[in-house]
Amino acid sequence: MSENENAVANGAEQAGAVGQVAIQKIYVRDSSFEVPNAPMIFQEQGQPNIQLNIGQKVQQLAEAVFEVVLTVTVTCKIADKTAYLAEVQQAGIFSVSGFDQPSTHAVLNTFCPSNLYPFARQAICELTVNGGFPPFLLQPLNFDQMYADQMRRRETAGNA
Template sequence: MAEDISNGAAAPQDQQAQGAQFNVQKIYLKDVSFEAPNAPQIFSEQAQPQLQLNLAQKVNNLGGDAYEVMLTLTLTCTAGDKNAYLVEVTQAGIFTLAGFDARMLDAMLGTQCPNVLFPYARQAISDLVQGGGFPPFFLQPINFDMLYAENLRRRAGQQQVDESQQPPAGNA
């Protein structure tokens, strides 16, 4: 007697029958930068460090169902009025997304792909900060679903503003 041990996950055949496919082809570091402009003096600073994290995402269609997704994380640490370090990591991946309607494709590119890339970017940042002589930095998880929902709200608001600024049809 054979048992199905899938932990509730859809079998690959079920996914193909539904027509939607999501595959990770490659994950790679696209760009890395680390600067400690005030080293070694900054190591003796007693000021409480202030951290600022910026996040950006870019998607390129590589043709057909292949997409390059780039997740850029920029972490700036200041101590007092001096920059302790600046680290920027662009973690990228090539993904195949087939069989999704336009709305679902946008959601997959905006949530699932960054979720796959984030742990790699987090590790790269941690390694660079520690390798630069600073205490380990542990980047907290990011809720890409929430960020995507906020981005959708912003896009909808911008679309309403754009439509309200257009002259009424028929007035020439």
């Protein structure tokens, strides 16, 4: 092998050392839909008030294997009465290897929920339609920005 070929081969080996993420499975861990004031709520007039809560939980299942659960809760109220409550726990099992600890943390909190969110979004939409309400379409979220903001707040709180 020439020197150039050796340099390319060494560069390829080093590039292969870059971290890898693989999606093993995506599934609905739990979902619920409640219409506590049915059927009277369908007669209510007024502008709906929507509250959206998003959370996530990460659990290590094995070495370099993690379950990430993204919880999306939507509460809709009309005239101070709950019209519906929809909640989906969208989960995935991810293999995450070749990263240092901070990078693994970032991948689990950005890449993984970004991949789960479209499934949760679809599930929420289907639940609301099947519950007799207009489809509720969650807006896209930037999990990278949310993670950066969270890390900034932690750093600020740690310095205070």
